[in-house]
Amino acid sequence: MDLSILNDVQRKAVEVVDGPILVVAGAGSGKTRVLTHRIANLIENHDIFPSGIMAITFTNKAANEMKTRIGSLIGPVTSQMWVGTFHSICVRILRRDADRIGYTSDFVIYDTQDQKALLKACYKELNIDDKQTPLKTSQFKISAAKNDMLTPELYDMQNASDYREKGFIKLYYLYQAKLKQNQAMDFDDLMLKTIELFKQNQDVLSYYQNKFKYIHVDEYQDTNRAQYTLIQYLAAKNRNLFVVGDADQSIYKWRGADIRNIREFEEDFPGAQIFKLEQNYRSKKNILDLANSVIVNNPNRRDKSLWTDQDSGEKIGYFRGYDEKDEAKFVIERIRTFIREKEYKLSDFAILYRTNAQSRSFEDQLMLNAMAYKVIGGLKFYERKEIKDLLAYMKLVVNPNDDVSFIRVINEPKRSIGGKTIEKIQAFQSKTELSLLESIPHLSQIEGIGAKAQKGLVEFYELIMGLKAKLDTAFVSQIYDELLEKLNIISLYELERSIEADARIDNIYEFKTVIEEFEKRSESPNLRDFLAETSLRSDQDNIEEQEDGVLLMTLHASKGLEFPVVFLVGLEDNLFPSFRAMDDPEELEEERRLCYVGITRAEERLFVTHARNRNQYGRFEPRHPSPFLREMDQSILENLSDQNEMPSFDPPKPKKENYFSKNALKSKQSFFGKASGTQGNTTPVASASQSATYFAGAKVNHKVFGMGLVISVGADGEMLTIAFDSCGIKKIHSGLAPIRRVD
DNA sequence: GGCACCAATTCCTTT
DNA sequence: AATTGGTGCC
Numbered sequence: 048m049d050l051s052i053l054n055d056v057q058r059k060a061v062e063v064v065d066g067p068i069l070v071v072a073g074a075g076s077g078k079t080r081v082l083t084h085r086i087a088n089l090i091e092n093h094d095i096f097p098s099g100i101m102a103i104t105f106t107n108k109a110a111n112e113m114k115t116r117i118g119s120l121i122g123p124v125t126s127q128m129w130v131g132t133f134h135s136i137c138v139r140i141l142r143r144d145a146d147r148i149g150y151t152s153d154f155v156i157y158d159t160q161d162q163k164a165l166l167k168a169c170y171k172e173l174n175i176d177d178k179q180t181p182l183k184t185s186q187f188k189i190s191a192a193k194n195d196m197l198t199p200e201l202y203d204m205q206n207a208s209d210y211r212e213k214g215f216i217k218l219y220y221l222y223q224a225k226l227k228q229n230q231a232m233d234f235d236d237l238m239l240k241t242i243e244l245f246k247q248n249q250d251v252l253s254y255y256q257n258k259f260k261y262i263h264v265d266e267y268q269d270t271n272r273a274q275y276t277l278i279q280y281l282a283a284k285n286r287n288l289f290v291v292g293d294a295d296q297s298i299y300k301w302r303g304a305d306i307r308n309i310r311e312f313e314e315d316f317p318g319a320q321i322f323k324l325e326q327n328y329r330s331k332k333n334i335l336d337l338a339n340s341v342i343v344n345n346p347n348r349r350d351k352s353l354w355t356d357q358d359s360g361e362k363i364g365y366f367r368g369y370d371e372k373d374e375a376k377f378v379i380e381r382i383r384t385f386i387r388e389k390e391y392k393l394s395d396f397a398i399l400y401r402t403n404a405q406s407r408s409f410e411d412q413l414m415l416n417a418m419a420y421k422v423i424g425g426l427k428f429y430e431r432k433e434i435k436d437l438l439a440y441m442k443l444v445v446n447p448n449d450d451v452s453f454i455r456v457i458n459e460p461k462r463s464i465g466g467k468t469i470e471k472i473q474a475f476q477s478k479t480e481l482s483l484l485e486s487i488p489h490l491s492q493i494e495g496i497g498a499k500a501q502k503g504l505v506e507f508y509e510l511i512m513g514l515k516a517k518l519d520t521a522f523v524s525q526i527y528d529e530l531l532e533k534l535n536i537i538s539l540y541e542l543e544r545s546i547e548a549d550a551r552i553d554n555i556y557e558f559k560t561v562i563e564e565f566e567k568r569s570e571s572p573n574l575r576d577f578l579a580e581t582s583l584r585s586d587q588d589n590i591e592e593q594e595d596g597v598l599l600m601t602l603h604a605s606k607g608l609e610f611p612v613v614f615l616v617g618l619e620d621n622l623f624p625s626f627r628a629m630d631d632p633e634e635l636e637e638e639r640r641l642c643y644v645g646i647t648r649a650e651e652r653l654f655v656t657h658a659r660n661r662n663q664y665g666r667f668e669p670r671h672p673s674p675f676l677r678e679m680d681q682s683i684l685e686n687l688s689d690q691n692e693m694p695s696f697d698p699p700k701p702k703k704e705n706y707f708s709k710n711a712l713k714s715k716q717s718f719f720g721k722a723s724g725t726q727g728n729t730t731p732v733a734s735a736s737q738s739a740t741y742f743a744g745a746k747v748n749h750k751v752f753g754m755g756l757v758i759s760v761g762a763d764g765e766m767l768t769i770a771f772d773s774c775g776i777k778k779i780h781s782g783l784a785p786i787r788r789v790d
Numbered sequence: 791g792g793c794a795c796c797a798a799t800t801c802c803t804t805t
Numbered sequence: 806a807a808t809t810g811g812t813g814c815c
Contacts, residue, residue: 106805134805159804234805302804404801424804458791465791500791585805603803625802641803664800665806 048087048120053080060322061085064093067282067316069267069309070291073353074338074647075329075609078291082263083113085289086128087120089261098127099260101281105607106587107132109265129259133274134583137237140244140255142575147248148240150230153575155442155449156582157226157233160430162186164451165229169221175214189219193235194271194303196242199223229482230448238273245280256284266607267292267312271303279315288316294349295342298603298641300633310349327353327647329609331360333683334653338646340680345636362685364654367672369689371617374658375408377687378614379416381654382597385612393419397598397610399645401623405616406599419596424586424604433540433551434558438581440530443484444514445575453483460539462503468496484511510534523574524562531555602645613649615642618657618673642675654687655679689742746789754789 050058057077060070061084072078086102089095104110110130117125129136138156145152157165166182169175192202199220206212226232232240245252262282264270267290270278282288292309300306313319327335335355342348364381368374378398385391398409403425413420428434436459439452458464472486475493479486486493487508490501510533514526521529531537537555540548565580566572586604598610602623617623624638646653661670745757747769755769767779769786779786 132805237805298803301802402802461792463791467791497791583805601803622801627802637803662806 048084048091050084050088053077053084054326056322056324056326057081057084060324061088063320064089065287067286067312067319068289069312069319069321070289070324071309071321071351072291072293072324073327073351074293074296074644075327076324076353077326077328078265078324079109079113079116081324082265082289082291083116083120086113086261086263087117090117090124091121095261096127097124099258100263101129101136101259101261102263103133103136103265103278104130105132105266105269106585107135107583108585108588108590109607110135132583132585133270133277134234134237135579137241137277138579138583140241141232141237144244144248144251145240147251148244149227150232150240151446153446154230154232155446155452156237156579157229157231157451158430158582159186160435161231161451162233164454165225165231166218166222168451168454169218169225173214173217173221175218180214185215185218185222188215189222190233190235191303192219193233193239194273196239196273196276198239228448229450230446231451235273238277242273242276242280245277252280253284255281260285261287261289264288264290265292266296268294268297268306268309269299269302269304270308271299272305273303275305275308286316295345295351295640296606296644298606298637298644300637323351325351325353327355329650330355330647331357331651333359333361333363334646334649337363337653337679337683338643341639341646341675341678342643344678345639346632347636361652362683363679364652364687365676365684366654366656366686367688368656368658370660370667371405371408371658371662372411374616374656375412377656378409378616378654379412379418381614382418382612383416385652391611393595393597395611396614397600397605397608397612397648398614398616399600399602399605399648400617401602401625401641402617403601405622409599409616413597419594421590421594421596421598423590423598423600427584427586428554428557428589429581429584431551431554433536433554437527437530437536437555437558438578440511440514440534441526441574442578443511444518444526445578447484447511447515448482450483457483457504457507460534460536462507463497463499464503468500468504471496484508518574522566523572523577524559524566526574527559527562602641605648606644609648609650611650612652612654613645614654614656615645616656618655618676619661620671620673622661622670623673624675639675655684747786748789 050061053061054077057080060068060081070078070081072081082102086100089100090097102110102113104113110132114125114128114130117128129139131139141150141154142152145154163182163186166185167177170177170180170182197205199216202212202219203216206216226236245255259281262278262285264278269292278288290309290312294306294309297304297306297309313321330338332355335353339352366374366377368377382393382396385396386393398406400406406422406425410420410422429438436456439449439455442449442452443456454469457469469483471493472483475489476483476486479489481489487504490496490504496504510530513533514529517526517529537552540552540555561581562577565577569576586600587608590598602615621629623642624635628634628638655676657672657676658670660667662668743757743759747755747757747767758768758770760767767786769779
């Protein structure tokens with residue numbers, strides 16, 4: 048292994064073996080390299096067994112990459128190492144000893160949707176009105192409490208004197224009780240229950256404390272209180288804790304991440320060694336300068352600044368469009384130009400936005416141009432109805448206590464079992480210790496269930512039990528196949544003869560592929576582990592390397608990734624920063640960090656864009672530029688907007704020579720070229736709803752004069768000089784004359 | 791119980 | 806704009 052490729056600070060950080068270590072790693076400063084070399088160094092030069100090493104990463108994808116990279120440094124010794132996310136590592140620990148805290152190792156993991164369904168049941172039992180207290184509010188409150196490690200009991204103690212909390216406390220108790228009844232844990236429980244396990248069972252804790260001699264945590268700035276505590280427990284004995292993070296990239300406060308965890312590392316671990324990585328290897332200087340110009344506006348920030356010895360690179364492209372469609376057209380046109388003129392492939396480009404909903408206009412344009420793309424996040428594959436249904440069946444096969452899954456699929460496909468029937472079973476259930484599924488054999492004791500419903504219930508029971516019998520002998524894919532066959536689900540969707548149904552069928556087959564891949568990769572492919580893995584899959588885990596396509600994702604999802612060309616879009620007030628952040632300075636700082644993260648994803652080129660109007664909630668509304676645009680160093684921005692679209696914030700008015708520089712002119716031409724439709728195969732129809740902007744080269748139709756070509760636009764952007772086919776050149780007012788654009 | 795139609799709500803970010 | 810949930814009728 049060659050440590051000479053590291054810079055001085057990196058090497059020093061890598062070579063320390065024992066004790067607590069904090070690596071403050073700015074964006075693109077090679078923290079993954081430090082982590083992998085550190086671990087490789089432990090194993091190769093200090094005879095540490097891989098089985099004594101734990102590394103916690105932010106995504107499973109990062110975990111796999113880390114294993115691969117360590118493997119390529121010192122060979123395939125990594126299989127004994129524990130590398131994974133907080134959630135997956137907790138599952139692994141819990142599977143072993145769940146019985147110590149009143150769970151079986153067959154527990155299932157409830158995602159956000161399941162959580163909601165369970166809360167709904169709690170609401171019903173407690174007569175809570177979901178109009179008065181939206182499910183989301185309770186969901187959020189429970190999660191926040193758990194992130195702060197407040198169990199119902201602790202929360203109760205802390206808030207007992209507050210009568211307004213009475214209702215919530217009751218709900219929280221019931222929710223937690225129901226989770227246990229269902230043998231289920233939500234995402235936050237995975238950490239809390241692991242901590243509980245450690246707290247109550249000294250022997251278990253000692254086992255792991257002794258086992259893991261060296262613990263590593265990546266993205267330490269985004270750990271929450273529970274995760275922090277978990278680490279404290281695990282590292283308490285050996286104190287060999289190596290954490291890497293960057294306070295400037297903390298973007299998960301809303302999920303409970305506590306920036307203090309990294310800021311106060313020295314106090315938590317006296318004698319900790321601290322290394323600061325400030326040389327950036329990722330981005331051109333202009334990109335880095337832009338990032339710095341934004342992040343310095345955060346008042347509560349420890350001063351540090353990244354530097355690079357790379358050249359400046361191109362300026363940062365700035366574009367303001369008429370609306371989101373205009374914005375998308377610009378971005379896609381740029382990508383086309385890049386690919387035509389340079390050696391870029393589609394997957395070199397990333398479009399980063401604040402909210403998932405923004406992907407749409409870009410998808411439309413990409414589709415129009417027949418360009419491959421991949422949207423990361425949004426409606427996840429595993430959240431699609433047909434997949435969730437099949438997952439619910441499989442969860443029930445593993446865990447018959449899972450009432451949430453039972454209710455989800457008992458009438459899917461239709462078995463003539465509705466709310467009334469379920470209520471009757473629940474009434475029976477409350478007198479017993481049985482789950483809904485387990486109640487079915489006792490149907491004779493339940494009054495008033497119709498023959499049709501009874502038949503449906505029994506068939507359902509037999510289906511699940513039939514599959515359960517095969518659990519230990521059959522492959523997951525065999526169970527899946529049998530499930531599909533027994534449910535006759537494909538034929539049912541085929542009968543619908545709709546595009547949506549066809550897509551569902553595709554997804555069902557796709558899911559089969561996912562299962563088969565799991566079986567190939569896993570050492571002991573069982574259904575339990577498969578279900579856990581699908582529940583804990585992150586968006587980034589779904590990025591496939593081999594497929595070429597433009598990447599679209601939220602800024603959050605882009606964390607830890609890098610791309611040659613980045614488009615940071617939708618830089619508008621109330622969108623980015625989010626409207627929720629406007630009145631809260633702390634949240635505004637977090638939005639700014641998010642902006643910083645976005646900028647620093649770019650290696651070679653960066654473009655920042657926004658629109659003057661945007662469709663939202665079906666309404667077309669004017670938008671204002673984001674304050675972050677104003678903060679950006681204007682001298683490194685290059686305005687690529689239509690002349691009519693000069694920015695209204697202190698304009699990044701390019702110096703004359705810039706404006707007419709070869710680059711600016713070239714890009715301008717391509718932009719106009721596209722809009723006026725002179726490029727033949729670009730945007731064929733597209734503009735049925737023509738945008739109201741006019742510019743030189745635009746084709747217009749006048750009610751009286753007929754077709755014409757805009758020659759120039761007045762300084763006010765409204766007086767147009769138009770050459771009409773019928774009557775020559777005329778000056779008319781775009782706001783008053785009966786004209787419209789024809790694309 | 792199932793289905794069709796209407797109304798309300800949503801678009802902040804996620805394991 | 807689009808999805809989701811609710812209501813009322815069959």
